[in-house]
Amino acid sequence: MSLQQAISEFRGQFRGAVLEPQDLGYEEARRVYNAMIDRRPRLIAKCAGVADVMAAVRMAKVNSLQVSVRGGGHNAAGLGVCDGGMVIDLAPINYVRVDPSSRTVLVGAGARWSDVDHATHAFGLAVPSGIISSTGVAGLTLGGGLGHLSRKFGLTIDNLLSVDMVLADGRFVVASAEENADLFWAVRGGGGNFGIVTSFLFEAHPVDTVCAGPMLWNLEDAADVMRWYREFITHAPEEMNGFFAMMSVPPGPPFPEELHLRKMCAIVWCYQGSMEQANSILEPIRSYRPPAFEFFAPMPYPMLQGMFDGIYPSGLQWYWKADFFREISDAAIEKHLEYAALLPSWQSTMHLYPVNGKVNRVGQDDTAFGYRDAVWSEVIVGVDPDPANREKITDWARGYYSALHPFGAGGAYLNFMMEEGDDRIRAAYRGNYDRLTAIKAKYDPENFFRVNQNIRPAA
Ligand SMILES: Cc1cc2nc3c(=O)[nH]c(=O)nc-3n(C[C@H](O)[C@H](O)[C@H](O)COP(=O)(O)OP(=O)(O)OC[C@H]3O[C@@H](n4cnc5c(N)ncnc54)[C@H](O)[C@@H]3O)c2cc1C
Numbered sequence: 001m002s003l004q005q006a007i008s009e010f011r012g013q014f015r016g017a018v019l020e021p022q023d024l025g026y027e028e029a030r031r032v033y034n035a036m037i038d039r040r041p042r043l044i045a046k047c048a049g050v051a052d053v054m055a056a057v058r059m060a061k062v063n064s065l066q067v068s069v070r071g072g073g074h075n076a077a078g079l080g081v082c083d084g085g086m087v088i089d090l091a092p093i094n095y096v097r098v099d100p101s102s103r104t105v106l107v108g109a110g111a112r113w114s115d116v117d118h119a120t121h122a123f124g125l126a127v128p129s130g131i132i133s134s135t136g137v138a139g140l141t142l143g144g145g146l147g148h149l150s151r152k153f154g155l156t157i158d159n160l161l162s163v164d165m166v167l168a169d170g171r172f173v174v175a176s177a178e179e180n181a182d183l184f185w186a187v188r189g190g191g192g193n194f195g196i197v198t199s200f201l202f203e204a205h206p207v208d209t210v211c212a213g214p215m216l217w218n219l220e221d222a223a224d225v226m227r228w229y230r231e232f233i234t235h236a237p238e239e240m241n242g243f244f245a246m247m248s249v250p251p252g253p254p255f256p257e258e259l260h261l262r263k264m265c266a267i268v269w270c271y272q273g274s275m276e277q278a279n280s281i282l283e284p285i286r287s288y289r290p291p292a293f294e295f296f297a298p299m300p301y302p303m304l305q306g307m308f309d310g311i312y313p314s315g316l317q318w319y320w321k322a323d324f325f326r327e328i329s330d331a332a333i334e335k336h337l338e339y340a341a342l343l344p345s346w347q348s349t350m351h352l353y354p355v356n357g358k359v360n361r362v363g364q365d366d367t368a369f370g371y372r373d374a375v376w377s378e379v380i381v382g383v384d385p386d387p388a389n390r391e392k393i394t395d396w397a398r399g400y401y402s403a404l405h406p407f408g409a410g411g412a413y414l415n416f417m418m419e420e421g422d423d424r425i426r427a428a429y430r431g432n433y434d435r436l437t438a439i440k441a442k443y444d445p446e447n448f449f450r451v452n453q454n455i456r457p458a459a
Contacts, residue, residue, distance in 0.1 A: 003063055007043060010059045016048035016092055029089065030081060032070075033134075034318040036390065037078025041068070044087040047110075050164065050172060050198045053088060057196065058170045060086045061448065068451035069192050072112050072136015076320040077418045079192075080139070082451045090138065093198060098123050104161065105202045109138045114309075117302040126207035126301050128153045131243070131268075132312060133305040141200055142191045143415035143453075144369045146377055148270035148304060149207065151357030152238045157188035157369060158362055159203045165195040168448035176201075186439040189369030189429075191414060192452040193436070194443050211271040211278040212304040215291040216249065219340060222265040223333050224289050229267060230328040232285070234375060238357040239272040240281055246340035246350040250311050254295050263343050269296060270304060311347060312383070319382040319394040321401035322416035323408035324355065324374035332407040339380075339400040344392045347383035350400065352376045368436055370429040374409055379416040414453045425453050434458070 001009075011018045019026045020043050029044045042065065045056040060067045066085030073080045073091075081087055090110040096119035097106040105127055107116055114133035120126050128149035130140050145156020153159060162176030162184070173195075175184040186194050217225050229244055236242075244267055251260040267285075271278040275298055282296075325332075336350070343349070355374040364372045371377075380400045382393025411427035426433050433455070440447070441457035 003042075006059065006063050010045075010055070013055050014045065014052055016046040016052050019044040019046070030087070031315070032073040032075070032078045032081050033314045034074075034076060034078050035315045035387070036317045036319065037081065039078065039081045039083045041082055041087045042084050044089055046089045046092055048092050050093075050166065053090070053166045053196050053198055054170050054172060056086065056088045057166055057168065060088075061168070061170070066451065067448065069196050069449070071109055071138025072134070072140075074135045075139050076318065076416060077453075079419075079452050085451075088196060090196070090198070096120075098125065098204070100125070103204050103206075105204050107137050107200045107202065109196070109198050109200070111137045113137060113140070114302070114306060117305050120204050121208070121300060121302050123204075124206055124208040125204035127202045127204050128156050128159055129305070131305070132308055133302070134309055134314070137200060138197060139192070140415060142187055142189075142197065144189050144413060146353050146355065146359075146413065148210075148212070148241050149205070149272075150359050151241045151354055152272060153205050154358040154362060155369060156202075157367055158358065159205075160188060161201045161203055163187055163197045163201070164199045165197050167195040168444040168446065182439050183443060186368050186436055188367035189432075190436050190439075190455060193440055193449055193455045195449065207272055207301050209298050210301050210304055211273065211275050211296065211298050212269055213295040213297055213299070213307070214245075214266045214268045215285070215294040215296060216259070216264045216266045217289060218292050219263055219265060219337065221289045222246070222337055222340065225265060225267070225285070226328060226333050226336065227330070228285055228288060233354050234356055236281065240278070241270045241354060242267045243354065244352040246336060246343065248343055248346035248348075250346065256293060259293055261346050263340060264292065265340065315385075316347065317384050317387055317390050317393065319390075319397045320416055320418050321380045321397045322412035323378050323401070323405055324371045324411055324413065325352070325376040325378055325407065326374060326409050327407075328352070328376070329407055332404060335400075335403040335407075339396070339403060342396060342399075344382060344396040345384040345389065348381060348393055348396065349383070350378065350380045352378050365432060365435075368429065368432050370411060370432050371409065371413070377413045377416065378404065378408070379413070417453070419453075422456075425455065428453075429455075
């Protein structure tokens with residue numbers, strides 16, 4: 001049977017939409033968040049449910065089609081889409097069911113964090129996630145998940161109770177601490193290597209209103225603020241999270257016009273407690289180096305989650321570099337200042353996310369995530385709407401990364417990386433890498449799921 005005949009037959013069994021290059025909606029459906037990625041799959045299977053995912057896997061296998069799996073489509077390297085093969089798009093599998101009595105949340109693999117935040121907030125609950133609410137639940141979770149609640153509640157995977165999955169041979173399984181425990185260990189940090197997750201069961205926490213928002217300082221104060229921050233955030237109460245940023249001030253409210261587009265440094269806070277307690281914890285920095293501007297106020301948690309969505313709409317050019325750090329030395333601070341002064345566009349930025357508190361208290365080999373002993377996760381992103389500036393943002397991000405890498409812990413958070421090859425993947429998993437290759441050999445011996453930060457099956 002020709003591939004075209006196989007696709008026609010597949011359309012007959014499939015409940016969701018099947019899109020080929022000639023179909024209306026194909027161009028839109030092949031696009032991912034990072035506009036630097038431009039791939040043309042042979043077909044896109046928009047799965048309506050688990051049965052569709054099983055059918056798509058079998059169809060791709062029989063017809064030797066390469067497969068990429070798409071959750072929210074936000075991956076830095078655009079790993080949700082492939083050239084010539086089949087995109088298994090999970091977007092229609094979007095549901096969130098909150099069980100307030102057990103404080104658990106069941107989430108379909110096509111959901112975005114805004115969907116989860118909206119549903120859980122009605123019950124005064126939240127699941128720890130990232131800092132941009134349009135990001136997909138699936139990819140962020142499978143890589144680890146770092147955000148505003150990490151110091152208190154750990155990574156997103158530390159709040160994962162079980163997953164439903166479709167494996168490379170089309171079988172459906174549940175993975176949890178009790179069932180297929182090796183698979184459950186691997187998916188907590190091992191990315192999309194082991195199969196397609198169709199739903200996630202999370203533990204949620206009582207998080208309702210938070211005191212949150214950015215404080216901004218002029219670059220002349222950045223060295224002092226960074227030196228203060230490196231001590232503060234490693235000792236602060238775990239209810240307080242703050243990520244450090246080198247950034248340009250967005251040209252719009254609530255920022256005053258005289259600051260628009262100015263290169264500055266910032267700390268974006270999120271405190272789970274009262275404004276009075278937050279103000280007392282933050283008093284030392286306000287009196288030591290008063291911020292040039294701040295927008296720190298009580299707000300519903302979903303408002304904080306969506307605060308930066310408008311700055312980063314889909315369709316911009318993105319170039320990513322990343323590393324973990326255990327310390328921020330004075331010499332490293334000098335390099336940060338040098339590259340902050342060279343920010344190539346107003347959306348380009350560098351963030352340092354705390355990887356401490358609860359994240360460090362989970363054992364190094366309790367999950368696949370490779371850097372429980374890191375203190376910060378750095379991400380450098382060159383971002384611009386204009387493809388003509390691609391080289392400019394890429395060169396800046398690479399230069400910044402190269403200047404800081406010698407101060408790093410060795411590896412990086414895989415969800416903050418473009419495709420950088422096997423050595424960087426090994427460096428991210430360290431001692432967990434061999435165990436991952438063995439589990440890969442058990443569940444996906446032919447490396448069917450390889451459009452990802454790929455872990456090859458052990459021989
Ligand atoms: C603006 C922005 C902000 C971000 N902020 C944060 C942050 O604060 N914290 C953080 O931790 N990360 C953050 N990230 C990184 C984010 O975690 C990754 O980009 C992640 O891959 C996005 O997940 P997705 O489902 O949208 O990705 P997709 O592009 O859909 O998929 C990415 C990869 O995940 C795998 N995958 C997706 N769905 C499934 C599935 N259901 N089953 C198996 N494999 C699957 C696939 O292998 C694919 O290769 C951010 C990214 C962006 C673009």
